[in-house]
Amino acid sequence: MAHRPQRGARGAVRFAFYGRTSTVEHQDPVSSAAWQREAAETLIARHGVIVAEYFDAGCSRRLPWRDRPEAAALLAALPDPDRGFxxxxxxxxxxxxxxxxxxxxxxxLTRYEVQVWLPEAGGPVEAGSPLHRMLMTLLGAQSQREVLRARHRTLAAMRAQVRIQGRYLGGRPPYGYRLVDAGPHPNRTHASWGRRLQRLDPDPVTAPHVKWIFAKRLSGRSAAGIARELNERGVPCPSTADPDRNRHRSGQTWSLRTIVEILRNPRYTGREVWNRVPDRNQQNLEAPRAMVTIAAGPSHPALVSERDFIAVQTVRVSRTASDGTERVYRLSGLVQCGSCGRRMDSHWVNDRPGYRCRHGYTSAQPRPATGLRNLYLREDDLLARVATHLLTQGNPAQDVVEHLRAHKLMINCDAGTLTLRSVGDQPTGLPHG
Structure with a gap:
């Protein structure tokens, strides 16, 4: 229920001051709070005094008030009749x-009869005033424009610095590299403050392992096999070799994903790269990679030649049987276990390809309590069922595998049904024979 705030002594309005600064690394919160409070006190002179202060440091203006600690505390105080302001x-x-x-x-604010005083409004913002509503709309658009303009300028400058200058813009150095001094900062003001540039340089301890990884991949070794051998040899993984820069990682062994990310990182060719997002989500490759910026020329010593790096991206491990024949799995990477969510392993049995999941036996994670002990499906059976389903849906006759890959579909399997899944869509059920 709304209540009318009580004025302080002699009719003076009691104000809660709110301020904010975006960063604490590049701005002084003390001086920022001081000038904002001075502007607020000038505005309310002869009207009242500030009796409470809420100041958020390190919060972007884009965050809603409920996600800013001090602003959220201010909102939480509004319903209290004894809030003091x-x-x-x-x-x-x-x-x-x-x-x-x-x-x-x-x-x-209207519910609790709390006005907001702004310098741009020359005093309190009147909720029922058309002029003030227009002013708030204008100020909001101007604030948004300032954010977008600053972001565009900053990102454009960073792209140019990497592409033209090959400048290292910060972040964790990739495994195999360390940071060394690269001379004074090109901005004279920053240079006068003692700031210097850095660049990547091969780490004498870990760089040989990176070269070995690329060499083994070029020879046809699988990423899983490379990770397994590194673990068997006791080679420290990135989080173990540099724990201070990898506090967010708890793994102590090499994983398949770590090897894949190393093999896909173009920085090992000696060119600086910016805005490269690790390939965590296979379904969202186009969006992050579209904005990747690569230096026009070499910016640091390479650990692999550009020719070998490109060749590594095309390596596909052949699956050769003991009799010398190559085993082909047409649905490799397209079959997913509906119980645990993992992609099912390709498996050759009885002279034909199939797919199985042995979650809890072949992975580091335990099998779900409701999961099957072993799920196995024949490839010819899967192809037949998917083909039948596509025909019933009126799809033109075409190769099943080509259709799945073209439409980014996965076959999701569990004990009862088969479904086709695509990102953002509901699964389409298929009968399970």
Missing amino acids: DAIVVGEYERAFAADQFEQLAPT
Whole structure:
């Protein structure tokens, strides 16, 4: 229930000051809070005093108030009749709001009869004023424009620095490299502050392992086989070799994914790369890779030649049987276990290809309590059922595997049904014989 705030002594309005600074590494929170509070105190002079302060440091303006610690605390205090303040004052609109955030908060503020005082409004924002509503819309658009303009300029500059200058822009150095001094900062002001550039240089301890990984892959070894041999030899994995820069990782052994990411990282060719997103989601390759920036020329010593790097990307491990024949699995990578979510292993039995899941036996993760002990499906049976389903759906006759890959479909299997799954779509059920 709404309540009317009580004024302080002699009718003075009691204000809660709110301020914000985006970063703590590049801005001084103390001085930022000081100038914002000074602007707020100038605005409310002769009207009241600030009795409470809420200041968020290290929060982007794009975050809604409920996700900013101090702003959330201010909102939580509004329903309290003894909150101690009657209105909120800020030193600058952009420090408190972005886009339509003020409009979203307006109903809550109105419910508890709390006004917001802004320098841009010359005082309190009147909820029923058409002029003030237009002003808030304008300020919100201007704030959003400032964010987009700053982001565009920053990203464009970073892309140019990498592409033209081959500059290292920070982040964890890839396994096999270390950071060394690269001279004074090209910006004279930054250079006068003692800032210097850095570049990648081969790490004498880990670089030989990277070269070995690429050499083994070129010889036809599988990524899993490379990881297994590194673990057997006791070679420290990236999180073990450099724990300070890999605190987010707890693994102590080499994994298939680690080897794959090393083999796909073009920085090992000696060219600096920026905005490369690790291939964590096979379904979203196009979006992140479209904005990858690679230096026009060499920027640090290479651990693998560009020719060998390109060759590695085309290596496919052949599956050769003991009699010398190559085993072909047409649905490799397209069959998923509906119980555990893992891609099913290709498996040759009774002179024909099939797919099985032995989760809990061939992985480091335990088998789900409701999961099957062993799920096996023949490839010819899967192809026949999918082909029948496609015909009943009115799809033109074509190769089943080509259809699945072209439409980015996966065959999801469990004990009862087979389904075709694609990103963002509901599964299409198939009868399980």
